[in-house]
Amino acid sequence: MLSVVIPTRDCERALVRTLAVLVGAAVSGTVREVIVADGGSQDDTAKVAEIAGCTVLVSTAPLSVRLREAVAAARASWLLFLRPGAMPDPAWVEEATRFVDDAERRGIVEAAAVFRAEPLGRAGSTLSGQAMALLREAVRLRPSPDQGLLIGRRFYDSLGGHADGDDPESALLGRIGTRRLVKLRSGVTGAGDPG
Numbered sequence: 001m002l003s004v005v006i007p008t009r010d011c012e013r014a015l016v017r018t019l020a021v022l023v024g025a026a027v028s029g030t031v032r033e034v035i036v037a038d039g040g041s042q043d044d045t046a047k048v049a050e051i052a053g054c055t056v057l058v059s060t061a062p063l064s065v066r067l068r069e070a071v072a073a074a075r076a077s078w079l080l081f082l083r084p085g086a087m088p089d090p091a092w093v094e095e096a097t098r099f100v101d102d103a104e105r106r107g108i109v110e111a112a113a114v115f116r117a118e119p120l121g122r123a124g125s126t127l128s129g130q131a132m133a134l135l136r137e138a139v140r141l142r143p144s145p146d147q148g149l150l151i152g153r154r155f156y157d158s159l160g161g162h163a164d165g166d167d168p169e170s171a172l173l174g175r176i177g178t179r180r181l182v183k184l185r186s187g188v189t190g191a192g193d194p195g
Helices: 012-028 045-051 063-073 092-106 127-139 153-158 168-176
Strands: 002-008 031-038 055-058 078-081 112-117 149-152 181-189
Touching: 002 012, 002 063, 012 031, 012 045, 012 092, 031 045, 031 063, 045 055, 055 063, 063 168, 078 153, 092 112, 092 149, 092 181, 149 153, 149 168
Parallel strands: 002 031, 002 078, 031 055, 112 181
Antiparallel strands: 078 149, 112 149
């Protein structure tokens, strides 16, 4: 059902965390494949991905090009973009499946969703830190690439994919727009910068 795309560069430990979260979804058949679009890592990122059974595409091309190449290699009709280190909470599989099934049943082509940013992990353990993190999340106007992106392949293609530029992931979210983007109840923690 899903092709997961993870852009990487020198992030083997973060990638291990994300791949560990995807194991159950792969066993259940929700995740059909994981494609790692590596930017020429000097650490063991590519080796970790290969051992985990991922398809590894290595290129020193800009991030936008690597992401488009990964999508071109993807076999599923739904794409899930995650940054290395991203760990969706355990309910994500059921909720993502429900979102995809609903969009397909209703014939909705322009379907995309992001996970809820999980601010508590970054806020520390103080009550005031947690309150500030929740407030920032409540007033966030645009989603962040740290929240992942679940999008139908046809919709992705109609948007032109990841455009060249400094921040292709944010640019794609901007082209989708908040009105066409569903925020899932499942949260995600630990996402880092793209590769």
